[in-house]
Amino acid sequence: MSEAGGRPPEREAGGEQEPPPILGTWRNLYALVAALLVLEILFFAWASRLNR
Amino acid sequence: MTPLDWWVLDGVLAAFVLYGLWRSRGERDLTDYLLAGRSMPWGMVALSVMATQASAITFVATPGQGFADGLRFVQFYFGLPLAMIVLCVTAIPIFRRLGVFTAYEYLESRFDGKTRTLAAALFLLQRGLAAGLGIYAPALVLSVLLGWDVRLTCALIGGLVALYTVSGGSRAVSYTQALQFTVILGTFGFVAWRIAAGLPQGVGWSETVSLAGLSGRLNALQTHFDPNDRYNLWSGLIGGFFLQLSYFGADQSQVGRYLTGRSVAQSRLGLLFNGLVKVPMQFGILSLGVLVFVAYLFSASPVWFDPAARARLAAGPDAAAYHALEARQQALDVERQARLAVWLAARHGRDAAGEHAAANAVLEAERQQADLRHEVTGLIERRDPHANQSDVNYVFLTFVLGHLPIGWIGLVFACVFAASMNSSSAELNALTSCTVIDVVKRVRAGPWTPAAELWVSRLVTFLWTAFAVAFAESASHLGSLVEAVNLLGSLFYGTILGIFLTAFYLKRIRGTAVFVGALVAEAAVLACFHFTHLSFLWYNVVGCVLVPAVARLVEALSRAPVGSTERSPR
Numbered sequence: 001m002s003e004a005g006g007r008p009p010e011r012e013a014g015g016e017q018e019p020p021p022i023l024g025t026w027r028n029l030y031a032l033v034a035a036l037l038v039l040e041i042l043f044f045a046w047a048s049r050l051n052r
Numbered sequence: 053m054t055p056l057d058w059w060v061l062d063g064v065l066a067a068f069v070l071y072g073l074w075r076s077r078g079e080r081d082l083t084d085y086l087l088a089g090r091s092m093p094w095g096m097v098a099l100s101v102m103a104t105q106a107s108a109i110t111f112v113a114t115p116g117q118g119f120a121d122g123l124r125f126v127q128f129y130f131g132l133p134l135a136m137i138v139l140c141v142t143a144i145p146i147f148r149r150l151g152v153f154t155a156y157e158y159l160e161s162r163f164d165g166k167t168r169t170l171a172a173a174l175f176l177l178q179r180g181l182a183a184g185l186g187i188y189a190p191a192l193v194l195s196v197l198l199g200w201d202v203r204l205t206c207a208l209i210g211g212l213v214a215l216y217t218v219s220g221g222s223r224a225v226s227y228t229q230a231l232q233f234t235v236i237l238g239t240f241g242f243v244a245w246r247i248a249a250g251l252p253q254g255v256g257w258s259e260t261v262s263l264a265g266l267s268g269r270l271n272a273l274q275t276h277f278d279p280n281d282r283y284n285l286w287s288g289l290i291g292g293f294f295l296q297l298s299y300f301g302a303d304q305s306q307v308g309r310y311l312t313g314r315s316v317a318q319s320r321l322g323l324l325f326n327g328l329v330k331v332p333m334q335f336g337i338l339s340l341g342v343l344v345f346v347a348y349l350f351s352a353s354p355v356w357f358d359p360a361a362r363a364r365l366a367a368g369p370d371a372a373a374y375h376a377l378e379a380r381q382q383a384l385d386v387e388r389q390a391r392l393a394v395w396l397a398a399r400h401g402r403d404a405a406g407e408h409a410a411a412n413a414v415l416e417a418e419r420q421q422a423d424l425r426h427e428v429t430g431l432i433e434r435r436d437p438h439a440n441q442s443d444v445n446y447v448f449l450t451f452v453l454g455h456l457p458i459g460w461i462g463l464v465f466a467c468v469f470a471a472s473m474n475s476s477s478a479e480l481n482a483l484t485s486c487t488v489i490d491v492v493k494r495v496r497a498g499p500w501t502p503a504a505e506l507w508v509s510r511l512v513t514f515l516w517t518a519f520a521v522a523f524a525e526s527a528s529h530l531g532s533l534v535e536a537v538n539l540l541g542s543l544f545y546g547t548i549l550g551i552f553l554t555a556f557y558l559k560r561i562r563g564t565a566v567f568v569g570a571l572v573a574e575a576a577v578l579a580c581f582h583f584t585h586l587s588f589l590w591y592n593v594v595g596c597v598l599v600p601a602v603a604r605l606v607e608a609l610s611r612a613p614v615g616s617t618e619r620s621p622r
Contacts, residue, residue, distance in 0.1 A: 018317035026320065030137045033327045037133045040331050041285070044126065044272035050265040052415075 053198070053453070053461055060462030061469075064235075068470055069215050072228040076220025081502035085221035085509050086153050086485045088312040096226055097322025100309045100478070102330070103229035105299075108190030108472035109445070111236065111337065116357075116444030118341020119348075122269035124283045126335050128589075131293030135300060136327030140320040142556050143301050148316045153489045155307040155552070162555040164563030165494075170570060171551055172490035174544045175304055176483065182541060183479040183516070184523030190472040191524065193445050194465070196360045197453065203525045209472050210521035217477045218513045221484075222312055225477045232470040237333075239460075239467045240340065246456060247343045252350050254396050260346050262399075266411055267418055269342045272335070282587040291589030294596050298545035302552050304482035344451045349392060349414075351455075355381035356428045357446035361439070370431045377431075381424055388417040480520065484513045542588040543581060546595020547574045554600045561603045565610065569603030 020029045053061075079085050092100070117125050143155075152158050156175065160168040191205035198205075216224040251260065264270050274284040281287060300306045300323070313319030355378050356362050365374040391413040398406030429441045452464045488509050493500070547570050554566050573595045580586050580594055 018315060020317065020321065026140070029324060030140070033133045033137055033324055036328060037130065037331065040335075041130065041273065044123070044335075047123070047270050048273045050261060051268055051270045052266045052411075 053465070054458050056459050057462030057465070060459050061466045064463060064466035065212060065469055068228060068232055068466075068473070069212055071231055072216025072220060072224045075227040076216055076224040079221055079223070079506060082153070082488070082505040082509065084223065085506055086481070086488070087308065088221075088223035088226050090312060091223075091314050092226055092312040092318065092322075094313065094318040094321035094325065096230055097310050097313045097319055098325035099230040099233050100226045100312065101300075101306060101322055101326050102333070103233040103471075103474040104305055104309055104478035105330075105475070106233070106236075106333075106471060107186055107475035108193075108468050109186075111240065111471050112190060112193055112448055112468055113445045114334065114337045115341035115344060115448035116446070118269070118338035119345045119447045120341075120444050122264075122267075122342065123272035123335065123338050124274060126272055126331065126338055127274065127283050127285055127288035128292055129296075129331050129334050130285065130288035131290065132296040132330050133327035134289075134293050135296035136323045138297060139301050140323055143307075143552070144310065144319045144323070145316055146556065147307065147311060148319065153311075154304050154485050155302055156304070156486065156490050159551065159555060163566055167551060167563050167567050167570070168490065170567065171302070171548050172486055174548055175302075176486055176491075178541055178544050179303065179305060179479055179483060180516070180519065181523060183476060183483065183520040185527060186476050186479060187472065187520055188524035188527040189445075190468060193449065194468060196358065197446070197449050198465070206521055206524040209469065209476065210517055210524070212469070213473045213476045213480065214514060214517040217480050218510050218517065221509065221513070222308065222481050225481050226309070226312055228477065229474045232467075232474055236467040236471055239463055240337065242460070243452070243456065243464065244336075244340050244343060246460070247340070247347050247451075250455065251347060254400060255346075255350070259396065259399065260343070263346050263349060263414075264342045266415060267345070269345060279590055280585050280587050282589050287587060287589050291587065291593060294549065294592035295542070295545065295589055298549035298592055298596070299541075302545070302548040304486050305479050308482045308485050309478060341448065344448060347451070347455070349418075350389060352382065352385045354450065355424055356432075357443040357450050358440070359446070359450075361432055361443065364435065365428070365431055368435050370435060374428070374431055377424055377427055381421070384417060384421055384424065388414065388421070391417055476520065480513055480516050483516045484509055487512050487516070542591050543577055544574070544595075546577055546592035547599060548595075549592065550596040550599025553596060554603055558600055558604065561600070561607050565603040565606040566599065568606045569599040569601070572602045573598035 020026055023029050023032060083089055114125065147155065147158060150158055150161060154172070156168050156172040159171055187206050187209050188202075191209055192202055194200065195202040195205040216228060248257075248260070261270070274281075275286075276284060277286045278284060279287070282291070300310075310319045310322055313322055354362065356365075362374075365371065368374075391410060395407060395410035395414055398410050432439050432441055449464070449468070452461055456464065488505070492508060492512070550573055551566055551570050554561050554569070576598050577591045577595045580591055581588075586594075
């Protein structure tokens, strides 16, 4: 399995190749974390508009 | 506090410590003691990582910050999820593949002994002093509010931590953190519900949000770029990213927590969970402070929240001026509540013009209150220019003492003690790891029996605890040095991170080049500190960028052939 960021697969070491329990690949899980951050920032932008 | 609160406080703390001692059984060797046998599932890793970062001051000062300054502090954490991703891709697989105990151990295999020594020394210096302050800061607040001696409070926190950290090491730390952190979050959730439920009739979710927005407390996002302002989108995303990358990637307090994971995947999941929930959690704690602000709009509040400062002013030469400010505050409380009643009546009567006028009147009362607090600050400064001129650390617990039901007050105070124990225990475990692995076992090489390793590790943990408590007890006499120690982290983190990023990504750079780069970068950071007003978050960027840049330059100028003596990363 290729790592996010294009790193080549390396030898098995303590579960390095183990897939995450959800979303299939680590790359997808990283994307989920980043996407949630974007959503949070958008929510905070909306909340800031309620400021007087 | 009532007797029931004292029983709850004592009982909960005793239960936490007994649980830690119970989890201390069965330590067989150094891997068990320093890394919990590398056996933890991702949930435990996540809770441990979060509990280590969330000290008592997080739970005491962050609501105070929400009360005084609104939600803007949440931006400080925007870089954290991105840092978690980078560490999952880079640091965790490398540390796990090498089987290291400490992050600095890796630097010797990648560079040389002197680079490892430099990084380990910077960590021991910074974290050793910070561990003492981590005990002192909450002990000061708790001692003032409970009427205890601050030295006794420091000794109590240190003693409770030592009981299970010395005997059980990393495993006891992780399990106790998980239990305590869960109880803390549950308790704070209840407190938020209780405050919301205790607001006057007619004040619901919509009115609470309107009042918070009216007073400017919903300032969760500020997009203007100002390098001298630590809380905006850009300093949070860029400066915060480098700060969190340094803290989680190069500070053994955190590296030691996620290396307890039973595999690369479990360590990764622990960090990613932290990345998912950290920003919402900080938002929640800040919102609790905003809720306290709204609750205080409808009830009487002290003109200054630090009771010790109030007592000093009342007994000092400016007593008359201070009592006059108190009287004005009481009159303002009555006037503000009358204006709020008008605002609520207009809002519920759908009288838009009346609501707007009443809102302006409430806002004016709020401005007058801010002016009063500014005048108190002036009195405090006049009496002692070096005195603490902020009372945000006291806002939340003062509210708890005055407004929460019997029994719950004791539980909240137990949670503050527990939060202090959480972060201190992880720091002491990390200091032990670094001292034993990066110092003791290098100075005294040779065969060690597992029993001898355990005995030495327990002794080192005890000595670090004693040092932290002793430093905490003398912290009140250090004056401005306390501020200097607080700055140590941000002064060194960038350089240490620069060393690690060079190790991870610039394969052709060798030990001497990165060592010179680190010294130059550290000098530049210190120059920024002394000669500029740059916000400390940006020191991490300066240090981190300069280390690889200077190292590349030194490497290019070096005439030795690259590759012949290079120690490539394993």
